[in-house]
Amino acid sequence: xxxxxxxxxxxxxxxxxxxxxxxxxxxxxxxxxxxxxxxxxxxxxxxxxxxxxxxxxxxxxxxxxxxxxxxxxxxxxxxxxxxxxxxxxxxxxxxxxxxxxxxxxxxxxxxxxxxxxxxxxxxxxxxxxxxxxxxxxxxxxxxxxxxxxxxxxxxxxxxxxxxxxxxxxxxxxxxxxxxxxxxxxxxxxxxxxxxxxxxxxxxxxxxxxxxxxxxxxxxxxxx
Amino acid sequence: xxxxxxxxxxxxxxxxxxxxxxxxxxxxxxxxxxxxxxxxxxxxxxxxxxxxxxxxxxxxxxxxxxxxxxxxxxxxxxxxxxxxxxxxxxxxxxxxxxxxxxxxxxxxxxxxxxxxxxxxxxxxxxxxxxxxxxxxxxxxxxxxxxxxxxxxxxxxxxxxxxxxxxx
Numbered sequence: 001x002x003x004x005x006x007x008x009x010x011x012x013x014x015x016x017x018x019x020x021x022x023x024x025x026x027x028x029x030x031x032x033x034x035x036x037x038x039x040x041x042x043x044x045x046x047x048x049x050x051x052x053x054x055x056x057x058x059x060x061x062x063x064x065x066x067x068x069x070x071x072x073x074x075x076x077x078x079x080x081x082x083x084x085x086x087x088x089x090x091x092x093x094x095x096x097x098x099x100x101x102x103x104x105x106x107x108x109x110x111x112x113x114x115x116x117x118x119x120x121x122x123x124x125x126x127x128x129x130x131x132x133x134x135x136x137x138x139x140x141x142x143x144x145x146x147x148x149x150x151x152x153x154x155x156x157x158x159x160x161x162x163x164x165x166x167x168x169x170x171x172x173x174x175x176x177x178x179x180x181x182x183x184x185x186x187x188x189x190x191x192x193x194x195x196x197x198x199x200x201x202x203x204x205x206x207x208x209x210x211x212x213x214x215x216x217x218x219x220x221x222x223x
Numbered sequence: 224x225x226x227x228x229x230x231x232x233x234x235x236x237x238x239x240x241x242x243x244x245x246x247x248x249x250x251x252x253x254x255x256x257x258x259x260x261x262x263x264x265x266x267x268x269x270x271x272x273x274x275x276x277x278x279x280x281x282x283x284x285x286x287x288x289x290x291x292x293x294x295x296x297x298x299x300x301x302x303x304x305x306x307x308x309x310x311x312x313x314x315x316x317x318x319x320x321x322x323x324x325x326x327x328x329x330x331x332x333x334x335x336x337x338x339x340x341x342x343x344x345x346x347x348x349x350x351x352x353x354x355x356x357x358x359x360x361x362x363x364x365x366x367x368x369x370x371x372x373x374x375x376x377x378x379x380x381x382x383x384x385x386x387x388x389x390x
Contacts, residue, residue: 053357055390066357073356077373081316125375129318212359 060220061188062107063175071210072117075194080125084205085169085196091131094196095170096122099135105177105190108222114192115171133167169196169205189213271344271381274308274325278387281305281337305331306386309367313382321374323382329362336361336389339370343379351376359389 050056052065080086085094096119098111123132134141141164147153148160171194178189189211196206259267276282281304306327313323321343329335338357345351352374360368370384 070356070358074358077320077355077375080375081318081320081322081373083317087318127376 058220059216060218060222061186061214061216062219062222063105063109063190063192067190067210067212068114068117071192072114072121074210075118075208076121076125078208079122079196079206080129082206086126086129088129091126091129092168093131093133093165094122095133095135095167097136097171100170100172100197101174103175105175106179106188107175107177107190109175111175118171118194131165133165135167138164167199170199171195172197185215185217186219187213187215188219269383271348271383272313274311274384274386276304276306276308276386280388281386303330305329305335306337306362308386311384316373319377321379321382323372323374323384325370325384325386326367327360327362327370327386328367329365332364334361334363337386338389339372339384339386341372341374341385342383343374343376344381344383345378346380348381351379354385357387 053069055064055066085092096115098115101111101115103109103111119132122130126132144153145160145164148155173192173194175190175192177191180187190213191209191211193207193209195204197203198205261267307330308325309328310326311324313321316322323341325339327337337360339360340354340357342350342354343352355372358370358372360370362368370386372382372384374382
């Protein structure tokens with residue numbers, strides 16, 4: 001009986017051993033499958049920096065980095081050479097933002113990239129010849145003024161004023177385009193105008209324009 | 224006597240070699256940045272208030288004889304590249320900034336696109352403004368066009384213009 005039991009146990013053990021061995025082999029094979037997959041394990045091309053003022057490897061017919069750097073630089077230098085803006089005895093107060101800078105073109109672009117760059121470059125180069133008003137931050141200023149006047153915070157180190165600063169001039173502008181598409185490809189003409197408006201009379205005291213036409217076999221997707 | 228002469232010569236040669244060893248320049252540490260002062264390379268120096276073509280595609284051809292360059296600069300027609308710089312200069316704008324101009328002429332029979340930019344220096348020849356953005360200029364065949372750039376500062380005295388082929 002004992003011998004029989006032993007034989008049965010042996011038979012069970014053998015089956016268990018076979019099952020375990022089979023499982024082990026499957027695991028091994030599974031492992032082999034993972035390591036033998038067709039994953040491309042080469043290091044690949046690393047990200048490369050490129051000059052934003054030069055046409056990149058991926059370019060289409062829209063407004064690109066070289067256009068933005070060129071147009072903002074051109075406008076900044078022209079504004080600083082205009083006496084009615086940069087030649088006044090008392091620095092005029094200027095608003096440069098995208099509020100009145102509209103995009104009517106078929107190009108997808110965040111307008112702020114143009115107006116922000118122009119404002120920053122102008123502010124740095126003007127060196128006191130122009131005084132910039134951050135109207136796009138007016139909510140932030142209003143909130144702090146309210147806290148000061150409610151007595152929740154002190155008046156700061158620079159004192160308080162009765163009102164926020166008003167502006168003398170504000171940037172306006174428009175981006176327009178003209179598209180042409182045919183068998184040969186696509187062509188797009190862009191016209192970007194910049195104007196400085198006197199905020200009391202509405203007079204346009206400065207204007208300039210940046211235009212270009214690009215032709216390509218097909219456009220790319222801009223985001 | 225002959226042996227002494229040989230020994231003496233060996234000594235002289237040995238001393239000469241040792242002297243040479245002592246004079247050998249060993250390199251260690253950073254290399255100092257130097258400007259090139261070579262009479263054979265006059266174009267290597269920076270010339271203020273000048274226009275410089277930096278693109279090999281537009282540059283003047285070398286004035287050479289049998290492959291040997293004999294003259295670096297020449298205003299002879301054969302030695303100027305696709306674009307001729309007809310005139311350049313600067314004046315003060317109404318706000319006191321430096322207003323510079325470059326007049327270019329296309330010497331070829333086809334339209335050309337070039338780009339220009341400028342660097343500005345003060346009275347002490349210190350660069351006070353980085354290069355402007357590249358400004359594209361369209362040149363018709365045999366046509367002329369100008370490139371105008373303003374400095375942003377009032378204390379600029381010199382300019383240095385670079386021109387390359389439009390990309």
